[in-house]
Amino acid sequence: MSGLVLKLGPKERVLINGAVIENGDRRSRLSIVTPNANILRLRDAIHPEEVNTPVRRVCYIAQLVLSGDAEPKDARIQLMRGIEQLSQVLTDPDSRKILNTATAEIQNDQYYQALKLLRALIPREERLLSAAKYQ
16 A cells, blocks of 8 residues: 555544544644555445445445455455446446446456446445345
């Protein structure tokens, strides 16, 4: 994650290599220059009880890599399988583009970018599940 810039709001928390860091009372920017640091914005984190849909499960795996709780090598296989399964259901062009880009990010060990992309599918999945519920 060389060259990552985090813009933090007041009192915002971030997990960096297992340590929770809380910003002060004003907005700030942190430049992360250490390559391959494990970084996760806690506002973006998915709580284990919220991992109840296919997209959230794939996001959670990426999140575990970022928090340092999963080995990237092991997680990569699970992420690729999960993305493959999602691609069989999310067939619209926008979803396909997101899934293809997330796959490329995972192959390049860019798990933060992959998580960011995959999280964009959560509202779409919620709409599909909601529509299916009423059919």
